[in-house]
Amino acid sequence: MKTRYLNYLLLLVTLVLWKCEPSVDEFVPQAGNADFSVFVSVGDSYSSGYIDGALSYTGQVNSFPNIIASQLSSLGTGDFKQPMLPEGTSVGSSLNGSYTLQVVNGMLMPVPTQGNPELLTDPTTWINGKAPFNNVAVPGAKTYHLLAKEYGDPSLGMGNFNPYYARFASNPGTSTVIGDAMMNNPTFFSLWVGGNDVLWYGLGGGTGLESGMGPYDITPESIFQLSITTLARTLTTNGAKGVMCNIPGIDALPYFSYIKYNDLVVNADTAALLNYLYAAAPHIEFHEGNNPFVMADVNAPGGIRQIKEGEKVLLSALSDILGDEHYGVLKPLTDEMVLDLDELSVIDDATDKFNTIIKDAADNNDLAFVDANAILENIINGIVIDGVGYNTEFVTGGFFSLDGIHTSGRGYAIVANEFIKAINAKYGSTVPLANVNDFTGVEYP
Amino acid sequence: MKKFLLIGYLFFMYSIAGHTEGYQVNLQGQRQTGMGHIGTGLSLGVSSIHFNPGALSLMDQKWEFSFGVSPIFSNNTFQKQMPSTYEAYSDNPVGTPFYFYGAGKISDKFTIGIGVTTPYGNSLSWGDTWDGRYLIQDISFHAIFIQPTVSYKILDNLSIGAGFTIAPGTVEINKALPLQNQDGADGQVELSGSTLGYGFNAGIYFQATKSFSIGVDYRSKIDMNMDGGDAVFTVPASMQGYFPEGNTFSSSLPLPANLVVGLGWNPGEKITLGFDFQYVFWSAYQSLDFDFAENTPALQDSENPRNFSNSAVYRIGAEYHLNKKFDLRAGFYYDQTPIPEDYLTPETPGTNKYGMSGGLSWYITDKFSIDVSFLYIQGQKREDGYALEDFYGTYYTNAFIPGFGLNYSF
Structure with a gap:
């Protein structure tokens, strides 16, 4: 009989210990001098x-x-x-x-x-x-x-x-x-x-x-x-x-920074091929590694130039750049695709x-x-x-x-x-x- | 007087809430725990294997064995940095530190023994979905110290002792990864493994006068170096390539060295008083780093500065020899947190804490006793956080630790 009570007591004590969470300082939000009702x-x-x-x-x-x-x-x-x-x-x-x-x-x-x-x-x-x-x-x-x-x-x-x-x-x-x-x-x-x-x-x-x-x-x-x-x-x-x-x-x-101005990466052979294709526009040059994209610019010789550092290509141009027409490489990016300086x-x-x-x-x-x-x-x-x-x-x-x-x-x-x-x-x-x-x-x- | 203390103690237990600390667990003997865990400056028989191997050779009997267990009921509450109404409660598994000691005198001067203890460990579970889940969901770390020990009595009042510590340990850490799948469920990382560490424990004990004793004990640092732990990542399918299957990690967790100086005083035949100063070399814990065997652009090695500093524990305790059948004990300690400001993580939400304990031994026969203790740990609430992960709030923790042990000597 006595041991049974003891067991209950032990169980009770265990439960109490288990559930005794520390008491905390309660935080009550205040509205200050604003009225947030509507x-x-x-x-x-x-x-x-x-x-x-x-x-x-x-x-x-x-x-x-x-x-x-x-x-x-x-x-x-x-x-x-x-x-x-x-x-x-x-x-x-x-x-x-x-x-x-x-x-x-x-x-x-x-x-x-x-x-x-x-x-x-x-x-x-x-x-x-x-x-x-x-x-x-x-x-x-x-x-x-x-x-x-x-x-x-x-x-x-x-x-x-x-x-x-x-x-x-x-x-x-x-x-x-x-x-x-x-x-x-x-x-x-x-x-x-x-x-x-x-x-x-x-x-x-x-x-x-x-x-x-x-x-x-x-x-x-x-x-x-x-x-x-x-x-x-x-x-x-x-x-x-x-x-x-x-x-x-x-x-x-x-939207304006994902595509970097020089995200065009080519190997040496491709660079040489591109330089050959752009022979008529000698101010456009490619080399192995990162290159600026080519864009349309009415003020540039031949109406095209490479993008300058700091200029931004819009995210919406991504599908055209990755597409079959190779915008930015073989076709210049249009004015709508780029924010110039x-x-x-x-x-x-x-x-x-x-x-x-x-x-x-x-x-x-x-x-x-x-x-x-x-x-x-x-x-x-x-x-x-x-x-x-x-x-x-x-x-x-x-x-x-x-x-x-x-x-x-x-x-x-x-x-x-x-x-x-x-x-x-x-x-x-x-x-x-x-x-x-x-x-x-x-x-x- | 003693009765009053016990009643006050019970009242305290139900009315005030509190706290616990670090990943050190000081529960290596019911008699010591009952006295605020003092013991280095006292000769308390076979449990000296842990507290001061120097005192082991002063064992009264030829043989002595001691066993005990102290289930830890701990609760943590986290209140997010104001203004916030968010609170989280940990659902900690009951930690079960235990000890076993056995020793025998092989000559008048030499005593040998073995101790099995669990002085370090951490069991904390905040749940899978709580707000700090990217820092930690749950952690379970256990180390068992196996310590063969030898003690030598140089003079009748001066003895030394040392033990070699072999420490097998296991760890499991779960946390969420902020890589959500298209159902909005987080990614998950589980790091687990086991290892073996080595160290030593050496002490000296000096009975200066009939009523004064002094002890010094040094427990070395043990580095728990882990290689080949399992790193299991659960991430969305399109990210799987960045988190290769079968990846492993190496890491290291130091179990810091302790230097303890203890004093004992018998002002009368029935009363023993003790004071321990424990210095813990926590500055060994500078960083928790995980070096993954395979790294990818999305999975770099993880360095997590901890920058713990050395800390001290001040302990005071008393034993009252009521009669042949009963010893009563009470104690108190103050334990400084080693965790500096802005380095407080929910994995070890430490704070300065007070420990209050009581206990008794019941000598059923001359040789056999039942030892019980009760320790209540109350920590100061701590409003702080971990700067590198920007996770701040107020941590409240308490722990109730009843302990039970058996002692047999002949």
Whole structure:
């Protein structure tokens, strides 16, 4: 009898010891002097959850504003309603689906999936009746687009409006993105726009205007200034607080840095053959090893020259370079495929000017500010977060997704944390950071 | 007085939480453990094989055998660097350090013996999916010290002793690799192997007066050099070529040297007091490196600086000889962490720690006793991390270690 009690006692003691976890100091998030009850996100593809070359359901779930919203949820933030695509779907700006990595001819290549183009092209799939949404970010939007009712007007015909907005606009053709944002009566907002005001000039290979309103033009400075000021002023009219973010420089984007100017590697025999073929253009020379690609340039003798160090070949040229026509070797890369030094300095100047305008708007409205440009510069050199290294290399760097412009899931979590840090610093809040490792990075087959 | 101590002790056990340390495990005798693990300056029979081989030849009887085991119930909680609401709890397997000692006098002056102990080990499991999984998921490291020992009584009050240590050891480390497949699952690496290390343990014991004794013991460093350990990688198929199958690694883990100076004092017939100063040469542990037999552009050798510094443990303990049947014990120690700032990893989440212990021996006969001890380890919470992997937070750890042993001499 006695031993039985002893056994029970032993068992009990063992269980108690086993389960005696150390007590910890509890952390309770604080809102500081911000009111996070209604959070709204205004922006472009970066804020929409665009990833791997498309807007997708999973990308939206892991959009950085949604990550911020879920971190804010411990502080009593209401629902963060996003204009969700149906589960499992995706649609990119070229009506492609999300890219996935696949092994093609022994090489790992991003390959677009089929996707769901009807989500942009068929208005019966649209969700206008569910407006307003808390996340009104529109892929492809420039600053002034967010103020224009034409931007979501399908009656203008394909190509003249943005179906990414039209699909969730409260009233397509009449409503504006900023108006839809204000329908929520936000108490707190994130505003990250301006990227496309420069980026599209780069995506066009610098063929657009240095100041113009065409898709591949750089937005005129006065328009940019007016748009940013109007957006920030509108969002703060009811005393809302918020966070603004500047434009990352083009150097960080793998889309413009994956193909190096001298990635043309030949052996001695091929070099000799190429020199023979280019005998009529003696300023073009090849030798064994790495060589600069050949590009078209109206100002060069014979209209062709080799690319200079520092000039950038666009990722979109990859299939032409690897293709049967051997662009860059036997055929010159076209103007659209390359950003030359002049075009790059135009981009740098515009980025600097726009970033000054964004910073001024943040300061004038007393808002938190994220220096994405500086953060991205830092990631170029490589960073480590919670045991994982990131840099801006295409695919292997882990920070950018397979399109080379938008970040990976973990990249968005890193961005979300930078926003949260800026918010905490400005408003004295202690919004908890997200665990970057909870999100997916680049996925390998 | 003693009763009060025990009650206070129990109360403490249920009300406060705490901590544990390094990969050294100081549980080599129930009698010593009950006194804050002092023993180098005392003559405590056959277990001197570990604590001070110099004292072994002062064994009372011709033969003595001792065996004991001390299951470690340890818990670690990790709270991510603020602001964060993330917490992780380790699910540590119950560690089971044990000891066995046996010795016999072969002459009045000479005593020989053998000790089998487990003074180093580490068993920690954070789980496969926790936030620090790219640093460590779980680690299991065990070394067994087999130590044939000889002790010689130079004078009636002065004796020396030394033992040769053979230490077989095994290690298994699991961590996740940040190479995800298209289901979002991480890659995985498992490093495992076994090896054999060698060292020695030498000590001197001096009974200065009838009531004062002093002992000095030096236990050498043992390098656990491992060659041909198995390195098994699980990665997405398209990456398999970078992580060849059947790969092996070599590595080295030092088990640091210890210098212990111990003092003993008998202020009265019934009371023994002791003080041990233990200096651990942890600076031997500078880096944990894995040199893979086959390297690829994606699989380079791995160097992981640890930069431990030498540390000290201060121990004090007391034994009260209640009557012929019972000895009661209590002790306390303070153990400095060897891990410098910014080098704190979740694989050995060390901190400065306090150990509080109690114990008793029950002499069933003159020759045979049952020895029990209970050690509670409480560490200071430590907010720190490993800079090179940028993994920071606050670590809380505690450990409850009941111990049970048998002693037989004739």
